[in-house]
Amino acid sequence: MTDTNLPAQLIDRFGRTVDYLRISITDRCDFRCVYCMSEDMTFLPRAQILSLEEIYILAKAFAELGVKKIRITGGEPLVRKGALELLHNIGRIESLKELVITTNGSQLESMAKDLKQAGVKRINISLDTLDADKFKAITRTGDLQQVLRGIKAAKVQGFERIKINAVILKNRNHLEVNDLVQFAVDNAIDISFIEEMPLGMVSNHDRSGAYYSSDLIKKDLARQFSLMATTESTGGPSKYLNVIGTQTRVGFISPHSANFCSTCNRVRLTVEGQLLLCLGNEHSVDLKQVLREHPGDLPALKQAIINAMQIKPEKHEFNLHEQPIILRHMSVTGG
Ligand code: SAM
Ligand code: SF4
Numbered sequence: 659m660t661d662t663n664l665p666a667q668l669i670d671r672f673g674r675t676v677d678y679l680r681i682s683i684t685d686r687c688d689f690r691c692v693y694c695m696s697e698d699m700t701f702l703p704r705a706q707i708l709s710l711e712e713i714y715i716l717a718k719a720f721a722e723l724g725v726k727k728i729r730i731t732g733g734e735p736l737v738r739k740g741a742l743e744l745l746h747n748i749g750r751i752e753s754l755k756e757l758v759i760t761t762n763g764s765q766l767e768s769m770a771k772d773l774k775q776a777g778v779k780r781i782n783i784s785l786d787t788l789d790a791d792k793f794k795a796i797t798r799t800g801d802l803q804q805v806l807r808g809i810k811a812a813k814v815q816g817f818e819r820i821k822i823n824a825v826i827l828k829n830r831n832h833l834e835v836n837d838l839v840q841f842a843v844d845n846a847i848d849i850s851f852i853e854e855m856p857l858g859m860v861s862n863h864d865r866s867g868a869y870y871s872s873d874l875i876k877k878d879l880a881r882q883f884s885l886m887a888t889t890e891s892t893g894g895p896s897k898y899l900n901v902i903g904t905q906t907r908v909g910f911i912s913p914h915s916a917n918f919c920s921t922c923n924r925v926r927l928t929v930e931g932q933l934l935l936c937l938g939n940e941h942s943v944d945l946k947q948v949l950r951e952h953p954g955d956l957p958a959l960k961q962a963i964i965n966a967m968q969i970k971p972e973k974h975e976f977n978l979h980e981q982p983i984i985l986r987h988m989s990v991t992g993g
Pocket of ligand 1: 731732782784823825
């Protein structure tokens with residue numbers, strides 16, 4: 659099949675159009691969040707991970723197949739050397755509507771301006787607590803003040819709809835949900851609460867004991883805020899509520915209590931070049947192999963991506979009470 663015969667859209671067996679790609683550009687991170695990593699992680703050897711050039715070629719192939727939004731994530735994407743240049747190059751792919759990143763905020767103070775110039779439209783910043791000691795306990799190595807300065811720097815640059823991502827864990831930070839929303843309101847930014855997902859083995863952390871549902875968070879918030887349902891979407895799995903009288907939206911990513919698979923529009927590219935068709939399943943295609951076996955052959959790469967849509971599963975199954983069936987860490991997958 660020649661390039662021009664390829665469809666400009668990726669559609670799976672269930673009629674879902676895939677127009678959103680998340681790319682993990684590194685499995686490394688300067689933090690060790692308890693729900694994401696073990697304290698002593700072994701990271702992948704360099705030869706095993708995609709080069710920046712390979713990532714760019716893949717981004718271009720996806721964009722030519724109708725992907726409109728790319729999120730760069732990790733690990734901590736901003737600790738990878740050359741990340742800015744990569745973002746700059748992807749930001750210039752013509753058919754792409756939105757280039758966004760997810761970061762822990764540790765590098766934002768010095769990088770926010772360059773990110774804006776590179777063409778990054780929106781930034782999601784992880785922030786689970788406003789208490790410096792708890793922040794240290796959850797991230798193991800992070801510094802709350804550094805992240806708060808990073809959020810401020812991003813605000814100064816005028817990014818559209820900055821969003822805080824907070825993973826809520828029972829008995830660790832569940833009492834802080836109202837303070838976190840107040841922080842978002844005070845800074846005129848959005849916030850999403852995420853239910854923990856059983857991805858990868860983690861040490862010294864009991865996942866089932868830490869489960870705190872989105873419904874409980876909503877009940878807690880209703881004591882302090884007036885929230886109104888909205889049909890707005892940012893093309894992700896978050897369901898949003900408006901905080902009445904403010905610019906802030908509160909999102910809920912609830913893989914356990916509300917299955918969002920029927921409208922799934924996304925796929926993920928791991929740091930090793932595996933195309934993951936679903937976060938909660940092992941179905942994947944090795945695009946690094948295609949790239950390295952057929953260097954420069956964009957049609958072959960695009961055909962492999964189109965074929966991959968045939969194995970996108972209908973939905974995910976997560977069970978917090980068993981050892982994870984998904985052994986990948988979120989940092990490899992691209993959360
Ligand atoms: N390092 C960046 C950061 O923390 O924002 C980007 C990568 S991180 C893997 C992306 C998001 O995944 C973060 O908001 C993090 O809180 C979330 N995350 C990590 N492990 C998770 C898990 N097991 N369950 C739910 N969310 C998780
Ligand atoms: Fe690093 Fe983000 Fe994982 Fe925390 S959640 S360890 S910041 S990749």
